[in-house]
Amino acid sequence: xxxxxxxxxxxxxxxxxxxxxxxxxxxxVSAFAIAGAFVIGLVLGAARAHRIPVVSQLTAIYVEVIRNxxxxxxxxFIFYALPQLGxxxxxxxxxxxxxxxxxxxxxxxxxxxxxQAVAYRYREAxxxxxxxxxxxxxxxxxxxxxxxALPSSINTYISVLKNTSLMYVxxxxxxxxxxxxxxxxxxxxxxxLTMLAVVYLTLVWSLSALIRLLESRLALPESR
Amino acid sequence: xxASELAIVGEPDGANGAGPVVRVEGVRKSxxxxxxxxxxxxxxxxxxxxxxxxxxxxxKSTLLRCINLLEPxxxxxxxxxxDEITGKGVDVSRVRQRVGMVFQQFxxxxxxxxxxxxxxxxxxxxxxxxEQAERRARELLKTVGLxxxxxxxxxxxxxxxxxxxxxxxxxxMEPHVMLFDEVTSALDPELVGEVLIxxxxxxxxxxxxxxxxxxxxxxxxVGDRLVFMDEGRIVEEGVPAxxxxxxxxxxxxxxxxxxxxxxxxxxxxxxxxxxxxx
Ligand SMILES: Nc1ncnc2c1ncn2[C@@H]1O[C@H](COP(=O)(O)OP(=O)(O)O)[C@@H](O)[C@H]1O
Ligand SMILES: [Mg+2]
Numbered sequence: 001x002x003x004x005x006x007x008x009x010x011x012x013x014x015x016x017x018x019x020x021x022x023x024x025x026x027x028x029v030s031a032f033a034i035a036g037a038f039v040i041g042l043v044l045g046a047a048r049a050h051r052i053p054v055v056s057q058l059t060a061i062y063v064e065v066i067r068n069x070x071x072x073x074x075x076x077f078i079f080y081a082l083p084q085l086g087x088x089x090x091x092x093x094x095x096x097x098x099x100x101x102x103x104x105x106x107x108x109x110x111x112x113x114x115x116q117a118v119a120y121r122y123r124e125a126x127x128x129x130x131x132x133x134x135x136x137x138x139x140x141x142x143x144x145x146x147x148x149a150l151p152s153s154i155n156t157y158i159s160v161l162k163n164t165s166l167m168y169v170x171x172x173x174x175x176x177x178x179x180x181x182x183x184x185x186x187x188x189x190x191x192x193l194t195m196l197a198v199v200y201l202t203l204v205w206s207l208s209a210l211i212r213l214l215e216s217r218l219a220l221p222e223s224r
Numbered sequence: 225x226x227a228s229e230l231a232i233v234g235e236p237d238g239a240n241g242a243g244p245v246v247r248v249e250g251v252r253k254s255x256x257x258x259x260x261x262x263x264x265x266x267x268x269x270x271x272x273x274x275x276x277x278x279x280x281x282x283x284k285s286t287l288l289r290c291i292n293l294l295e296p297x298x299x300x301x302x303x304x305x306x307d308e309i310t311g312k313g314v315d316v317s318r319v320r321q322r323v324g325m326v327f328q329q330f331x332x333x334x335x336x337x338x339x340x341x342x343x344x345x346x347x348x349x350x351x352x353x354x355e356q357a358e359r360r361a362r363e364l365l366k367t368v369g370l371x372x373x374x375x376x377x378x379x380x381x382x383x384x385x386x387x388x389x390x391x392x393x394x395x396x397m398e399p400h401v402m403l404f405d406e407v408t409s410a411l412d413p414e415l416v417g418e419v420l421i422x423x424x425x426x427x428x429x430x431x432x433x434x435x436x437x438x439x440x441x442x443x444x445x446v447g448d449r450l451v452f453m454d455e456g457r458i459v460e461e462g463v464p465a466x467x468x469x470x471x472x473x474x475x476x477x478x479x480x481x482x483x484x485x486x487x488x489x490x491x492x493x494x495x496x497x498x499x500x501x502x
Contacts, residue, residue: 125331125390128292129345129397130321139348143335220334221377 011191015182022178023199025092029174030161030203032096033103037160040104041153042146045111046137049145059108066105071163074098079170091172095164103160107153114149115141147220154211158204165200175199243306245270245401245432246291250300253286253456260286262456263300268401268434268449273427275443275464276436278453279479284436287453288403291434292323305400321349324399328406330386332378338365338389339374346396357396364392368422384415388422401432408439420446438483444468452476 012019044062047055066074075098078089089097118141126136165176173181176196183192248266252259260283268274276284289295291302293309293316302310309319332341342364343357352360365371368388378386387407394402404423408416420439424446427433437443443450443464450464452473460473471477482499 121327121329121331122333124294125327125333126345127294127317128320128323128325128327129393130317130349131345132317135317135348139344140333144333147335221379 006190007188008191008194011183011186011188012195018178018182019175019195022173022175025095025173025178026161026164026175026203029092029095029099029164029167029172033100033160033164034157036096036100037103037107037156038153040100041107041109041111041149041156044104044108045113045149046115046142048108048112049115049141050137063105063109066102067109071098071102071166072169074102075166075169091167091170094170095167095172095174099160099163099166102163103156106156106159110149110152110156111145113152114147115145117148118145144220147218150211150215150218154208154215157211158207161203161207162200165196244268244303245272245305246434247303248287248291248300249302251287251290251297251302252299253283253290253295253297260456261290261297264453264456264458266451266458268432270432271430272448273431273433273435273446275447275450276434276453277438277440277443277450277479282453283456284453285405288325288405288434288436292325292403293319317349321397322400324394324397324402326387326390326394326402326404326407328410330378330383330390330410332386332390332393334378337375337377338370338381341378341389342393342396345393350397361392361396364395365389367425368392369418382415383411384418387411387419391419391422391426395426401434402426404433404435404437406436406438408437440468440483452479454479 044055044059048059050056075094078098078101079094082089122140122144123136126140127133131139164174167174168177168180171177179192179196183189244267246266246268248264251261251264253261262283264283264287266274266287276287278284286295290297290310291304293314297310300310301308304319304322308314332338333344336344339358339361342361343352343354346352346357346360347354350357362371362374365374368391370385370388370392373381373385373389378389381389390407407423408419411419416439420442423433423435424442427446435442435447447464450462450467451458452460452467452471452475454475460467460471460476467476468480471480
């Protein structure tokens with residue numbers, strides 16, 4: 001009986017090196033993808049909010065495609081379809097690239113909404129002081145709109161982190177893949193899943209706590 | 225506060241420093257089919273406080289916004305210290321650095337403290353060090369009576385305090401002319417005085433000012449000249465007391481009667497769908 005032999009601690013300690021590697025890979029993929037999604041969201045969100053020609057339209061298409069197709073299809077596309085076109089990435093690159101592209105699309109919407117929520121009168125005050133348009137963006141729209149976008153972009157980063165577990169489908173040895181591969185052999189499925197749930201909960205809570213700390217230092221003073 | 229404490233007027237660096245600071249020549253401006261400025265001519269001499277009055281929608285804000293290049297004009301030209309600023313190839317941001325503007329809604333940056341609001345543009349554009357900028361900003365906050373509030377955020381300040389910070393913020397760039405667009409209209413009545421006093425003292429330092437306002441006492445006591453605008457045109461201009469006491473144009477007279485600035489008793493007036501009955 002599997003239930004009779006349930007031993008979470010044995011599962012973790014017997015496989016600690018592999019699991020630790022998996023965890024590190026999860027963290028690495030998440031960090032790359034979140035950093036990328038931040039930059040993509042910021043730049044493309046700004047382009048859309050300011051209706052920069054061409055970039056703005058291309059971003060709209062990008063966002064539509066990503067939001068309206070399953071992320072599994074996107075991962076498979078990068079892993080299986082791109083090589084047919086001669087574009088081959090290693091598993092690690094596919095892992096962070098695919099969740100970054102996914103997160104970047106959602107994040108560009110977060111930032112677009114944040115920048116658009118900045119009342120024109122603040123930008124106008126910037127212009128009247130003598131700020132050029134791009135300086136006005138950097139000194140007025142970005143700090144105000146970025147703060148407005150913060151809560152929704154945090155949710156996107158959390159989703160990015162959880163979505164790294166989908167790399168199971170391409171066999172990349174992040175935490176989920178590592179853990180499930182072990183339990184497929186040892187039949188410790190319940191232990192494996194319990195461990196995964198606990199670790200992801202801890203990661204997401206830590207990430208939220210970290211970002212909430214940041215938020216409380218950054219939030220617009222009136223909403224503090 | 226004394227006049228010398230507020231002295232901030234830089235040396236005019238225009239082509240002819242002795243000429244008018246602002247010159248508006250035949251300016252026309254439409255929004256779609258709505259003709260908002262219909263051939264405005266205006267000259268403001270150095271050190272003068274020009275008061276602009278007129279009905280809502282008569283184009284007063286648009287005129288100020290055109291002078292600060294926040295709106296492009298369709299026709300005519302505007303000169304700042306002798307330089308044409310409405311022509312092609314003008315560095316718009318540079319022109320705006322010479323023109324200070326204060327808005328009805330204050331428009332302080334909500335994420336910054338009072339002193340950071342005042343120093344931001346000076347640090348980023350005039351490249352003052354934080355230390356230099358803060359020293360000057362504290363002087364300015366002191367002259368508007370707010371040195372104690374330097375570390376407060378806008379939402380912690382009353383409307384009158386916010387507006388005084390906004391004036392200090394504009395003065396920090398050492399503008400050669402200041403534009404005030406109904407800066408007391410959004411304030412509770414008991415907060416209007418503190419802002420008008422700062423503006424009066426600024427006028428006494430010799431700052432050139434264009435002031436759109438409904439405060440007739442301010443117009444009378446502080447204004448050197450007064451213009452009345454109606455439907456995008458200046459229909460009357462003169463010494464404030466003369467225009468207010470003896471308006472020569474019927475439209476000015478009607479405006480002043482409606483805003484109860486003519487010595488008529490409330491008893492004698494009635495109202496219809498248009499407002500005060502003529
Ligand atoms: N950005 C704009 N777009 C379209 N119409 C405008 C705009 N700004 C002002 N107007 C119109 O121009 C006219 C004059 O407005 P404004 O200059 O604000 O008048 P005032 O300040 O004297 O009340 C009004 O009819 C107003 O609706
Ligand atoms: Mg107005």
